[in-house]
Amino acid sequence: MSGNNIKVVCRFRPQNKLEIKEGGVPIIELNDEGTSVTLKGEATTNYAFDKVFGSNTRQEQVFDYSVKSIVDDVVAGYNGTVFAYGQTGSGKTFTMMGSDIDDTENKGIIPRIVEQIFESIMLSPDTIEFTVKVSYMEIYMEKVRDLLNPSKDNLPIHEDKTKGVYVKGALEVYVSSTEEVYEVMRRGGSNRVVAYTNMNAESSRSHSMVLITITQKNVDTGAAKSGKLYLVDLAGSEKVGKTGASGQTLEEAKKINKSLTALGMVINSLTDGKSSHVPYRDSKLTRILQESLGGNSRTTLIINCSPSSYNEAETISTLRFGIRAKTIKNKAKVNADLSPAELKAALKKVKGEAVTYRNYITALEGEICIWRSGGTVPEAQWASPSGNNNANGSSSPGGALTNGGSDINSSGRQTPTSNGSHPAVKSVAMGNDERPFTPTITLEKDERDQFLQRENELTELIAEKETELSNREKQVQDLQEELNQRKEHEKTIVSDNQQMTSELGEAKIQLEKIMYENKEGMITADSLKESNQELSEELDRLRQALTKLQQQQQENAANHGTKDSKLPPTPAKQVDESLVVTEKEKTIVQTLQRLSNNANVPANEVVLLQKELAESKTMVEHYQIVIRELGIGKELLTKKQVELESNYGALESEYEALLEKAVTEEEQQQETLSSHKTMLEQKYAAKRESHAHEIEDLKKQIAWKDQQEGKLAVAIAELKMANEELQDFISCQPHGAASPTPPTSAEHTPTTSEKDVEAMRKSMAQQLAEFDTMKKALMRDLQSRCERVVDLEISLDETREQYANVLRATNNKAQQKKMVFLERNLEQLTNVQKQLVEQNSHLKKEMALAERKLAARNERIINLEGLLYDAQEKLKSQTERFESQMQALRDRLNLARTNQKSAMAFTGFNRIAKPLRGGVAAQDSTDKRDKRSSWLPF
Numbered sequence: 001m002s003g004n005n006i007k008v009v010c011r012f013r014p015q016n017k018l019e020i021k022e023g024g025v026p027i028i029e030l031n032d033e034g035t036s037v038t039l040k041g042e043a044t045t046n047y048a049f050d051k052v053f054g055s056n057t058r059q060e061q062v063f064d065y066s067v068k069s070i071v072d073d074v075v076a077g078y079n080g081t082v083f084a085y086g087q088t089g090s091g092k093t094f095t096m097m098g099s100d101i102d103d104t105e106n107k108g109i110i111p112r113i114v115e116q117i118f119e120s121i122m123l124s125p126d127t128i129e130f131t132v133k134v135s136y137m138e139i140y141m142e143k144v145r146d147l148l149n150p151s152k153d154n155l156p157i158h159e160d161k162t163k164g165v166y167v168k169g170a171l172e173v174y175v176s177s178t179e180e181v182y183e184v185m186r187r188g189g190s191n192r193v194v195a196y197t198n199m200n201a202e203s204s205r206s207h208s209m210v211l212i213t214i215t216q217k218n219v220d221t222g223a224a225k226s227g228k229l230y231l232v233d234l235a236g237s238e239k240v241g242k243t244g245a246s247g248q249t250l251e252e253a254k255k256i257n258k259s260l261t262a263l264g265m266v267i268n269s270l271t272d273g274k275s276s277h278v279p280y281r282d283s284k285l286t287r288i289l290q291e292s293l294g295g296n297s298r299t300t301l302i303i304n305c306s307p308s309s310y311n312e313a314e315t316i317s318t319l320r321f322g323i324r325a326k327t328i329k330n331k332a333k334v335n336a337d338l339s340p341a342e343l344k345a346a347l348k349k350v351k352g353e354a355v356t357y358r359n360y361i362t363a364l365e366g367e368i369c370i371w372r373s374g375g376t377v378p379e380a381q382w383a384s385p386s387g388n389n390n391a392n393g394s395s396s397p398g399g400a401l402t403n404g405g406s407d408i409n410s411s412g413r414q415t416p417t418s419n420g421s422h423p424a425v426k427s428v429a430m431g432n433d434e435r436p437f438t439p440t441i442t443l444e445k446d447e448r449d450q451f452l453q454r455e456n457e458l459t460e461l462i463a464e465k466e467t468e469l470s471n472r473e474k475q476v477q478d479l480q481e482e483l484n485q486r487k488e489h490e491k492t493i494v495s496d497n498q499q500m501t502s503e504l505g506e507a508k509i510q511l512e513k514i515m516y517e518n519k520e521g522m523i524t525a526d527s528l529k530e531s532n533q534e535l536s537e538e539l540d541r542l543r544q545a546l547t548k549l550q551q552q553q554q555e556n557a558a559n560h561g562t563k564d565s566k567l568p569p570t571p572a573k574q575v576d577e578s579l580v581v582t583e584k585e586k587t588i589v590q591t592l593q594r595l596s597n598n599a600n601v602p603a604n605e606v607v608l609l610q611k612e613l614a615e616s617k618t619m620v621e622h623y624q625i626v627i628r629e630l631g632i633g634k635e636l637l638t639k640k641q642v643e644l645e646s647n648y649g650a651l652e653s654e655y656e657a658l659l660e661k662a663v664t665e666e667e668q669q670q671e672t673l674s675s676h677k678t679m680l681e682q683k684y685a686a687k688r689e690s691h692a693h694e695i696e697d698l699k700k701q702i703a704w705k706d707q708q709e710g711k712l713a714v715a716i717a718e719l720k721m722a723n724e725e726l727q728d729f730i731s732c733q734p735h736g737a738a739s740p741t742p743p744t745s746a747e748h749t750p751t752t753s754e755k756d757v758e759a760m761r762k763s764m765a766q767q768l769a770e771f772d773t774m775k776k777a778l779m780r781d782l783q784s785r786c787e788r789v790v791d792l793e794i795s796l797d798e799t800r801e802q803y804a805n806v807l808r809a810t811n812n813k814a815q816q817k818k819m820v821f822l823e824r825n826l827e828q829l830t831n832v833q834k835q836l837v838e839q840n841s842h843l844k845k846e847m848a849l850a851e852r853k854l855a856a857r858n859e860r861i862i863n864l865e866g867l868l869y870d871a872q873e874k875l876k877s878q879t880e881r882f883e884s885q886m887q888a889l890r891d892r893l894n895l896a897r898t899n900q901k902s903a904m905a906f907t908g909f910n911r912i913a914k915p916l917r918g919g920v921a922a923q924d925s926t927d928k929r930d931k932r933s934s935w936l937p938f
């Protein structure tokens, strides 16, 4: 072991675009030897280092000078550290890893170290077997993350007597070639945390550490050595303002600065010569680098700087850091395990020493017994560790006893090892001194072990708790995000739902409204139908009543057949017409008489007779028209009669209904009943009178019609008679009487006249027959009407009688009141009935309209139902989408768990060693142990 200073080299990169753009100029001046640098404008300060590399230095040069020797040391069993320090963008990563691992010129010192290691192994004697393991981790936000197993993001830092300070649980990958290491680098590098800053597009936001552990074993002697090489690329020491860091990057910057500050504090403590305490434990970085800074390590610090005036302040700060670090003294030693022979020798030595000490103890115990028994032991016979007494004056290693027991502690026990001269104790003390340790209080070996053990346990616990905490935080964050997403999703769903609900509500309302209207319409239609039916029934009843009346009328007509003379006088025109008819009849009769008395009737008279007959014919036609008109009038009258009858019937029925209702009503308001009764009687009488009048009128009209009919019958009878006479006369003409033929055609004229008369006679007979038939029909009709009138009269009488009965029955005050009430109701009902009749037609129209509307609304309902169905489908699909998202989340979670498990499996697998033999290819040893050539399962 030898005390050695940290090697500090300084490297300047070329000016970058930002610096040039900002007007920065190179301000560095290197001395000729390349061991110091001064900054223009700060000429008084000269920064001296082991080596200073200018802007155009090649990667190879940096490696050859700064690191090559360390690789040899590590292969020889020393610990080594290379770390790069500097502001962000100053070229730390470029120096350590290079721009590209496969770029021969620009690859950094790590790939070169790896190559060098394997070259050194190959050049070693073939009796030495090597194993190389690589770990790759980073310290991000004060947590140690395993870059080869990123699920482990908070590894605890442990310390023990043999291993020193180490990261517990970091994946160590056994490698047997440069390529495998590169693969590990690539894999780990892809998991690094980088971010864009104003100063560097890919700024490292963490301190990265590659740990290469080389163990070697001499297969002949069994002697073993191991060396650890830490290759550390620190995060940028930066000014927040310049980098433009904010948010997460700002938090990272704070943590980076904190650990770099701790690094500066450790270096200060190590170099100021005053501090008794080195604050390694203030940060994870300093804790891991504990051995590298003032401990068992050959360390090289590369400080990376910008040559530009733009970054002068940062460069000065970095240079000062390097200067301070330069004074740190390390105590590197070979980490060797003794060979069996060496161990045997050591054991033999220790055994011998044990025997010596056992003898010494026995001698001391004997001496104590003598002293306790009050005896005295001469100084010459005092026991000594060498087995000799002090008679020969030799100094005892347990010199405490030479003071005549003055150093005996209060308990009376002597501690032979209290002066630390005991070889074992010495070795322990030595061992403790070899590594710097934080507590300044000197602890006993056991106490220290216990302390470390306890510390490790606590560290582990803290790390576990921290991991758990960060996992929980992550989970909370994830859940928060998910919750937010769900909330947003829910919001949209809720809004959709609300919209749809409102639409649905509207649709329902409309539907209900329509249904209601529909029902209402149906009800109205039903009621109308009912009332219509009632009216139809009423009509039928009235028809029947009319038929009865007509029958009665017929009977009356039969009874009053002889009293035609008593009929009311006919209108003047009709009288005149009947007179005309009579006169014509008379003329015809006279002519006919003359024809019968005197066979020689002049021809002109016959012609006249013919004319008269023709006129008669015209009159008959005229009368036929008159009869038709009368028929129409009669029909009108019948209608009027029907209306009256219906009114009467309705009133009757209403009256009956109200009467029934009234009987059940309370017997109150008796005082006003009589007056109302009178009023009702009067009304009833008035109505009765009007009915009587109408019936009377009808009777008169019927009588008049009967009279007219009689007259017509007489006229027809007379015409018949005249016709018969004329026929007789005509039949007599060819036998006896001289022909009244004109003088010019005496032969032919009677024959023509005969024929004409015959034809006329026939047509007249036919017309008369028709007339007779019509008359009979009219008579029947008239008779039936008369019968109806009689029926009506009878029913009127009956009603009167009933009314009288009712009046008799209601001859008390209560009934009078009821009557008033009934009367009011009757009036109302009459009005209602009228209104109902009017409404009936209206409603029919409205019903048709409502039906059309209903159809339209039904159509709308169907449409709305369609929309509702669509909305439901949409909701369903949204729910399904949501479910699928949930499933995807679950799948992701399961996948993450599986990955975690496989990573764990992967961790176990890669712990298989791949020993390499010096001077020969690695496959010899791998053939012996494991056929697997690559550690990575990809």
Ligand SMILES: Nc1ncnc2c1ncn2[C@@H]1O[C@H](COP(=O)(O)OP(=O)(O)OP(=O)(O)O)[C@@H](O)[C@H]1O
Residues within 6 Å of the ligand: 012, 013, 014, 016, 055, 086, 087, 088, 089, 090, 091, 092, 093, 094, 095, 099, 200, 202, 203, 204, 205, 234, 235, 236, 237, 304
């Ligand atoms: N010596 C050099 N020669 C040429 N280019 C260089 C040199 N040093 C650094 N660079 C370039 O400067 C840029 C920044 O370098 P690098 O990423 O190594 O900085 P850094 O100190 O690691 O920054 P950070 O701390 O932010 O990670 C890179 O593009 C790199 O290629």
